Amino acid sequence: MTTTESTTARPAAGAAPAPRGGSDRARAEQKLGWYLAGPAFAVMLLVTAYPIVQAFYYSLFDYRLTDPENISFVGLKNYAVILTDSIWWTSFGVTVFITVVTVAVELVLGFLLALVMMNALKAIRPVLRAAILIPYAVITVVSAFSWQYAFSLDSGFVNSWFDWLPGVSADTDWFGSTGSSLFVICLAEIWKTTPFVSLLLLAGLAQVPDVLQEAARVDGATWWQRMWKVTLPNMKAAIMVALLFRTLDAFRVFDSVFVMTAGANNTETVSFLAYRQTIARVEIGLGSAVSVLLFLSVVIICIGFIKGFKVDLSQVRGEK
Amino acid sequence: MRRTRWRRTLAAGAAAVALALPAGCGGAPAGPPVLNWYINPDDGGQAEIAQRCSAASNGEYSIAVSVLPRRSAEQRQQLIRRLAANDSSIDIMSIDPPYIPEFAEAKFLAPVPEDVARRTTAGIVNSAKEGASWNGRLVTVPFWANTQLLWYRKSQVTGTGLDMSKPVTWDQVVAAARSKNSIIAAQGIRAESLTVWLNALVEGGGGQIITDASPQDPEGVQLGLDSPAATKAAEIMKAVSAVGGPGFSTNSEDENSNAFQAGEAMFQVNWPFVWGKVNSAVEAGTVPQSTPDDFGAALYPQTETGRPSSPPYGGINLGVGAFSNHVDLAYKATECIVSTENQRQYFLTNGNPAARISVFTDPDVVEKFPMAPVIAQSLQQAKPRPQTPYYSEVSESIQRTYHPTAGIDPPTVGPATAALIKAVLAKEELL
Numbered sequence: 001m002t003t004t005e006s007t008t009a010r011p012a013a014g015a016a017p018a019p020r021g022g023s024d025r026a027r028a029e030q031k032l033g034w035y036l037a038g039p040a041f042a043v044m045l046l047v048t049a050y051p052i053v054q055a056f057y058y059s060l061f062d063y064r065l066t067d068p069e070n071i072s073f074v075g076l077k078n079y080a081v082i083l084t085d086s087i088w089w090t091s092f093g094v095t096v097f098i099t100v101v102t103v104a105v106e107l108v109l110g111f112l113l114a115l116v117m118m119n120a121l122k123a124i125r126p127v128l129r130a131a132i133l134i135p136y137a138v139i140t141v142v143s144a145f146s147w148q149y150a151f152s153l154d155s156g157f158v159n160s161w162f163d164w165l166p167g168v169s170a171d172t173d174w175f176g177s178t179g180s181s182l183f184v185i186c187l188a189e190i191w192k193t194t195p196f197v198s199l200l201l202l203a204g205l206a207q208v209p210d211v212l213q214e215a216a217r218v219d220g221a222t223w224w225q226r227m228w229k230v231t232l233p234n235m236k237a238a239i240m241v242a243l244l245f246r247t248l249d250a251f252r253v254f255d256s257v258f259v260m261t262a263g264a265n266n267t268e269t270v271s272f273l274a275y276r277q278t279i280a281r282v283e284i285g286l287g288s289a290v291s292v293l294l295f296l297s298v299v300i301i302c303i304g305f306i307k308g309f310k311v312d313l314s315q316v317r318g319e320k
Numbered sequence: 321m322r323r324t325r326w327r328r329t330l331a332a333g334a335a336a337v338a339l340a341l342p343a344g345c346g347g348a349p350a351g352p353p354v355l356n357w358y359i360n361p362d363d364g365g366q367a368e369i370a371q372r373c374s375a376a377s378n379g380e381y382s383i384a385v386s387v388l389p390r391r392s393a394e395q396r397q398q399l400i401r402r403l404a405a406n407d408s409s410i411d412i413m414s415i416d417p418p419y420i421p422e423f424a425e426a427k428f429l430a431p432v433p434e435d436v437a438r439r440t441t442a443g444i445v446n447s448a449k450e451g452a453s454w455n456g457r458l459v460t461v462p463f464w465a466n467t468q469l470l471w472y473r474k475s476q477v478t479g480t481g482l483d484m485s486k487p488v489t490w491d492q493v494v495a496a497a498r499s500k501n502s503i504i505a506a507q508g509i510r511a512e513s514l515t516v517w518l519n520a521l522v523e524g525g526g527g528q529i530i531t532d533a534s535p536q537d538p539e540g541v542q543l544g545l546d547s548p549a550a551t552k553a554a555e556i557m558k559a560v561s562a563v564g565g566p567g568f569s570t571n572s573e574d575e576n577s578n579a580f581q582a583g584e585a586m587f588q589v590n591w592p593f594v595w596g597k598v599n600s601a602v603e604a605g606t607v608p609q610s611t612p613d614d615f616g617a618a619l620y621p622q623t624e625t626g627r628p629s630s631p632p633y634g635g636i637n638l639g640v641g642a643f644s645n646h647v648d649l650a651y652k653a654t655e656c657i658v659s660t661e662n663q664r665q666y667f668l669t670n671g672n673p674a675a676r677i678s679v680f681t682d683p684d685v686v687e688k689f690p691m692a693p694v695i696a697q698s699l700q701q702a703k704p705r706p707q708t709p710y711y712s713e714v715s716e717s718i719q720r721t722y723h724p725t726a727g728i729d730p731p732t733v734g735p736a737t738a739a740l741i742k743a744v745l746a747k748e749e750l751l
Contacts, residue, residue, distance in 0.1 A: 062747060065400060065401070065404045066400060066404065066422055066425070066426035066428075066709070067425075067426065068404070081747065081748060081749070081750065082750060085749055085750045087749075087750045087751075088750060152567075152570070152575075153566060153567035153570070153571075153575070154567070154571075154575050154578055154579070171566035171567075172566075173566050173567050173569065173570060175570045176566075176567070176569045176570055176724070261510075262510060262511065263510075264509075264510035264569075264570075264723055264724075265510075265569075265724070273750065276716070276750075276751060277750065277751070279397055280393065280397065280712060280716065280751075281712060281713060281716070281751055282397075282400060282404075282712075283747070286747065286750065290750075
């Protein structure tokens, strides 16, 4: 069987070699692909590349929005100011902390939810999926307000519901210190985006071939062994996509911090720092430089994930 | 085949252009010019005034209102972004006073005509006149003026030895709250209200946060945060936060007003809206009449014994957009908006005090606001926040270093803040 397949895949002896770049059909498909994706690609360039280039350009100037007559070229001075300022590094640390904690918890929780959705009875599966996805449908800023109200001292119910827990009382001011503020911020983020992770992982779970599971079961593998040796390795691409998307998203966290603490008690993130320089201070040059550094951080995360996971997404699709 | 496809593409393009045309080329609307007034959110009072002034103009103009965000810093951001783009749709703006120098320096405000300035400042409280001006010139028109009072629960103050008919000091207020194991509701949240509080304390001690605004050279700004008055202010902040209750570092005016209304706080320093709020609660049946009956209002506490306090000044002034196509009409409309009758009506219906002193003796006003004389006195004593085109930076720096107030070190927090402000203005540090 295998021999036949490999023989048919090989060009017949004496046949003309396939022209460079593939057959006519492959070339036509490639062309069609460009026709279909081209406009979207152009629009993407326009709406993403243009602002990035513009931000980099502005980051080289001392430019205050309310004083446009005194714009001056300062080269990389804005970057030097930012990278030597403790505020940047504090914000960066807080951002990394929120990212690591939320993504790690979301990955575990999301996987458990994906397993539940996968194995749930067929009759309740749609209802279960809808129920799990509801938090993701809530707009982030609305979710942030909900969590803030829940934990606030005057309108919140958390203190009265959980006063039996050690450290929680009617007077617990959750937004009064760094640790508890970050706890609530992380909780809100996890609640909001775990469904997204679980959905991506569910797609990965569904792609694991049943025959492999079946074969492992026949060979006497336990549930745990099947999970580690069969399920997870076959979901590598899905896990990478989930981690990558969520890490990028978490690294740009803004709404929850803006609503819950406004950056008080050292809870400021990099996005919030960019907002403060650009929108509040109207220092377009400094703010643009912060935004460019945020963009570079995101690019580095992206490259790190793709290299680290050693997953070629095109291979997963079966192109190579 | 090819021709048909092109024809279809052309037809689709033409349809798209036809759909877009009415939006872009509709021509000028018929009727009198519509003046856009960007207002801060309120209980509908400014929209009512807009309607009255539109009707009173006899067809010369009509006023449409657009509501800005709730927080004053966000109002500033939206207006600045539009004005930086030379937005001609902004005819009249309701502006929070501390941002007026920035608007004026950026040339976002159309100059106030001499006659308008004369008429609209006649009989206006000192603080409102000062807050509407920059570099000695009136650049906006005073509309309504706000100030904070010391609100107290009469039943709780009894027995503390305080005579609330006379000026009291912060030290006395703290001691009284401590003696009754109660709390003082002041704004300890990291927000604009923290700067408002610090400024009132520093000014009340005879100092100033900014001693030389140096508008043309931000690096030349001189600060007075290392003065004895500033140190005393920091000491008071720290002492008050010790009797400020569990949510002191996160409570804003609204939460403090709730705590005071619920009887949890013995004192609060807050704007007069708390009076309207408690009376609305009585009408809604959520609190008994005995609650507002127990409210007392006194002048803002003194920083130093014997030195009159400098209560916070707030409110709204009206600016006319420099890029407006109807500057003359906008000033006509502005004069109508700030008329004595409109200020009186606005005070009565929305609880926002007038900038014109005569309103405070109006019988209807006195009946509805028994503390009107105290508000008037407070407005005469009130001091604006630091006047500088870089107010946003100054305020944000203060919020960063003075928050949470329980953790500040009074002798060092002022100089540290001054150093931060200077570095931020020199663009050597982030904020």
